[in-house]
Amino acid sequence: MKPYAILMCCMGNICRSPTAEGVLRAKLDAAGLAALVELDSAGTHEYHLGRAPDPRTQRHALQRGYDLSALRARKVGVPDFDRFDLILAMDRENLAGLLRLRPDAGDKVRLLMSFATRHDADEVPDPYYGEGDGFERVLDYIEDACDGLVAELRQRLQPPAG
Structure with a gap:
């Protein structure tokens, strides 16, 4: 079965969306769902292409056990709408930017x-x-x-026991 694919999006992909990717990855791992979900993050702008997350973001995340050091910023593209099952924006401005890229994206x-x-x-x-x-x-x-997302994914991805 193809993994369920989730893309986290913010503006520059160096603060919020890499944090969301790292947090969700850890929570999926703890829930035993990591093998069932593909994760990535991207920005709606190309300000920081190829850069690691902001040092402040990394420091605060690491204090809570999330290592973001391997992540690198990239820009979301039209092909991402076919690759990912769910694209999650951090705010309304980035949500609008995503919908400008693909107006027919709907509930995705x-x-x-x-x-x-x-x-x-x-x-x-x-x-x-x-x-x-x-x-x-x-x-x-x-x-x-x-x-909340992990709880929903647990319902969606794990077959009922029994």
Whole structure:
């Protein structure tokens, strides 16, 4: 069976979307679902192509056990809409950018925070121009949304017991 493929998207692919990729990867691994899901992240802009995640992003993520050092920024492209089953934007601006690339994407493109259960925010704020507390808030939101996403994936990907 082909793995279910998920793409995380933010603007530059150096803060929020690599964090979401790393957090979801760890949570899928802990849930025993890692082999069933393919993950990647990308940006809607090409500001940082080939660069590792922002050092502040990496530092805050590592403090919670998420190693993002191997990830590299790339730009989302039209072929990604065929490759991925679900494309998750960090905010409305990037959601709109994704839908401009592929207006017929429908339910394949959603906000990551639509899976959150503990926070009522609908967007993951961009911490790039802020300080440490912004990176912590991003992690709080992403962990929450990824927990909800893993619960949904468990239902979708694991056959019922018995």
